[in-house]
Amino acid sequence: MKRRLRIVAMTLGVLLALLAAGAAWYVHSKQPVRQGEQALKGLQAPVSVRYDERGVPHIRAQDQADLYRALGYVQAQDRLFQMEMLRRLARGELAEVLGPRLIDTDKLFRSLRIGEHADAYVARQDRNTPSWQALQHYLDGINQYQDSHPRPLEFDLLGITPRPFTAEDTLSIGGYLAYSFAAAFRTEPLLTYVRDELGADYLKVFDLGWHPDGLLDARPTLSQADWQGLGALAQLSHQALQDAGLPQFEGSNAWAIAGSRTRSGKPLLAGDPHIRFSVPAVWYEAHLSAPGFELYGHYQPLNPFAFLGHNLDFGWSLTMFQNDDLDLIVEKTNPDNPEQVWYQGRWVDMTRSEQQIAVKGQAPVGLTLRRSPHGPIVNDVLGRNAGSTPVAMWWAFLETDNPLLDGFYEANRADTLGKMRSAAEKIQAPGLNIVWANTAGDIGWWATGQLPVRPAGVNPAFLLDGSTGQADKPGFYPFSANPQEENPARGYILSANVQPLSPAGIEIPGYYNPPERGQQLDQQLRDPAIKWDLASSQALQLGTRTDYARSILKPLLPVLRQVVSDHGEQQWVEKMADWSGDYTLDSVPATLFNQFLYDLADKTFRDELGDALFDTLLSTRAFDSALPRLAAEADSPWWDNRGSPLTETRTDTVRAAWRASINHLTAVYGPDPRQWQWGKVHTLTHAHPLGAQKPLDRLLNVGPFPAPGTHEVPNNQSSRLSPAPWPVNYGPSTRRLIDFADPAHALGISPVGQSGVPFDTHYADQAEAYMRGEYRPQHLSEADVAAHSQGELRLLP
Known part of the structure; x- marks a missing residue:
């Protein structure tokens, strides 16, 4: 018996060892190769790829064709799954690999016509331009890697069959990025509902900055079913980006300081684009070098051209312009023919096309796409929940020439x-701010994007009436009308998502952030006593204080002192009164204020808007702008609870919100407020697209980490306003600092790591340093690259 047990035990041991060895071999087979030699067809000469201590490839080639082919190859081995998921999201093909829960997301992106637009864009391209040639070499490198190596682990888990990557995929992802900037889907139905269903008194808190009703009196007429459909469309638009687990662009900081204001006497460039956190990281870093060209760049999947970059001569960063380049248009249909809409004085047929969406594990789902003269009908994706009124979308991305690659x-x-x-003039959509500096001493800023000319008096913050001239676009303003500056006398340029000014004096509708973050950065940058360097710029990027909280608290503190009777709670009211608005990890007032802010919003807005529109409100910048104004207006009609027979005042609502906040924090974190520290309730987990599934969350997600900062501080680690706890959704997708007295020693950091391959050394090796506010050198000089090389991959013809 004992002998038999020993045999069984030995057999099990051998089987476990074999399984472990098999698993180790399997994982190893998926890892990037950063040492040795690989053949790559099409090269004219050998290419050297040296990897530094962060896994960043430093690629040296003899010509630019070889350079871009090599970039595609090495980026594919680090980010192939990211490339696959982004092209599927943009073209409405996620349900094919992720199943039925992504059907609505696929329907939404197909209704945006991003894939169709990309196909048409590619068809009319000049195949002889340098940008087109570079794209083809780059895609060839990606496809050669895919054809010659094992599939990524995620491909195996999802059953993805590899297929070639194309220029159409690249342009589709460009459309997704443009769409991720667009706030109109969330904001325009909401503001129109407030205006038309609640009235002008309710609209005042949103402080739109121009006549809310416009000068044209026509308004679309919508039924309750139409409003419900538009609310569902807003939620779908927001949720689609979250569910896909892929980057969404949210805001940013960037500044360029002239040499007259720096310690080194040369310009200094800083940038930290704010984007939804994810695994893999948003940016892929690579240093490219060939005769006549050198750049240390930050790249998006399937795009061979850096969106952020620098070399020894110049550099630039980006922020989101946040101009409104998308209008939602309510169409008037013919009572005798619902497939016709009233357009420029006559009934016009809508066009119709049919598509099939492949769905994993079930039969394909049909989708009918319609288009009016104004653009695609976007609420058709809701099916029977869309209401009876077609809503069209006019979007600059679909309507401009947009030579984005060039x-x-x-x-x-x-x-x-x-x-x-x-x-910058060639980047017509999406709207971006390019902040630039060079070694010669120049600094500049250009807001990119073609700005549409809208009829006088039309406010595109609301749904437009397609049966009138409201939605007409006579043309676009010239690029000279775009906000821009070159070498301003004050000695610095700042971009922080606030309302910009046009040199032509035109109004630029948009969904801009509250001004406090920009004002705070501007106040520090204009201090003549500071000579800026890398250290002081780091401190500025990592700032966690905001005046935004104070602007809300100031008018409410007298009310809180009146309604809070408990002695212990009174002490915490006074601690909030003394609080500077600094969201440090050990701050308790930050936690108490954030919970109070949610409960205040919940008890103010939800009863008028209902659950769906209230949820949409929380995701808009209109909400951020409304809160300080609401707090200061004691007579606002929002304070009254429509569900109550009484007439509530601001005092009543503040009392109820405070009580709800204390009760919630006590229930979740205990009765001792000293346990309510910000770092315990505000945490960052970098989520992989498959990380929502257990046990994959433990294997693929990175975190959680206690997170300093919050919404609208320089270190903009932001979470959605909700009851505590608060998982951070987005923030600085990289932090970069370049002093052009020594551009070879720029600083930067990735929130996670360079590689997107699970279990790779560089999958998450920068995550903890990022949370500590550390920076890492970005090697550019030959001496530094050689000194920090951890391995060399030689690509041979």
Whole structure:
């Protein structure tokens, strides 16, 4: 018996050892190769790829064709799954690999016509331009890698069959990025509902900055079913980006300081684009070098041209312009023919096309797409829940020539003000702010994007009436009307998502952030006593204080002192009164204020808007702008609870919100407020697209980490306003600092790591340093690259 048990035990041991060895071999087979030699067809000469201590490839080639082919190859081995998921999201093909829960997301993106637009864009391209040639070499490198190596682990888990990557995929992802900037889907139905269903008194808190009703009196007429459909569309638009677990662009900081204001006497450039956190990280870093060209760049999947970059001569960063380049238009249908809409004085047929969405584990789902003269009908994706009124979308991305590839190809080489200005003019959608500096001493800023001319008096913050001239676009303003500056006398340029000014004096509708973050940064940058350097710029980027909280608290503190009777709670009211608005990890007032802010919003807005529109409100910048104004208006009609027979005042609502906040924090974290520290309730977990499934969350997600900062501070680690706890959704997707007295020693950091391959050394090796506010050198000089090389991959013809 004992002998038999020993045999069984030995057999099990051998089987476990074999399983462990098999698992180790399997994981190893998926890892990037950063040492040795690999053949790559099409190369004219060998290419050297040296990897530094962070896994960043430093690629040296003999010509730019080889350079871009090598970039595609090495980026594919680190980020192939990310490329696959982004192209599927943009083209409405996620349900094919993720199943039925992504059907609505696929329907939404197909209704945006991003894939169709990309196909048409590619069809009319000049195949002989340098940008097109570079894209083809880059895609060839990606496809060669995919054809010659084992599939990524995620491909195996999802059953993805590899297929070639194409220029259409690249342009589709460009459309997704443009859409991720657009706030109209969330904001325009909400504001129109407030205006038309609640009235002008309720609209005042949103402080739109121009006549809410416009000068044209026509308004679309919508039924309750239409409103419900638009609310569902807003939720779908917001949720689609979250469910896909892929980056969404949210805001940013960037500044360029002239040499007259820096310690080194040369310009200093800083940038930290705010984007939804994810695994893999948003940016792929790579240093490219060939005769006549060198750039340390930050790249998006399937795009060979850096969106952020620098070399020894110049550099640039980006923020989101946040101009409103998307209008939702309510169409008037013919009572005798619902497939016709009233357009420019006559009934016009809508066009119709049919598509099939492949769905994992079930039969394909049909989708009918309609288009009016104004653009695609976007609420059709809701099916029977759409209401009876078609809503069309006019979107600059679909309506402009938008030579985006040419623009970024040129931006990667723009060493003078004139060259970067010319490159910026070619980026017509989405709207971006390019903040630029060079070694010669110049600094510049250009807001990119073609700005549409809208009829006088039309406010695109609301749904437009398609049966009138409201939605007409006579043309676009010239690029000279875009906000821009070159070498301003004050000695610095700042971009922080606030309302910009046009040199032509035109109004630029948009969904801009509250001004406090920009004002705070501007106040510090204009201090003449400071000579800026890398250290002081780090402190500025990592700032966690905001005046935004104070602007809300100031008018409410007298009310709180009146309604809070408990002695212990009174002490915490006074601690909030003394609080500077600094969201440090050990702050308790930060936690108490954030919970109070949610409960105040919940008890103020939900009863008028209902659950769906209230949920939408929390995701808009209109909400951020409304809160300080609401707090200061004691007579606002929002304070009254429509569900109560009484007439509530601001005092009543503040009392109820405070009580709800204390009760919630006590229930979740205990009765001792000293346990309510910000770092315990505000945490960052970098989520992989498959990380929502257990046990994959433990294997693929990175975190959680206690997170300092919050919404609208320089270190903008933001979470959705909700009851505590608060998982951080987005923040600085990289932090970069470049002093052009020594551009070879720029600083940067990734929130996670360079690699997107699970279990790779560089999958999450920067995550903890990022949370500590540390920076890492970005090696550019030959001596530094050689000194920090951890391995060399030689790509051979």
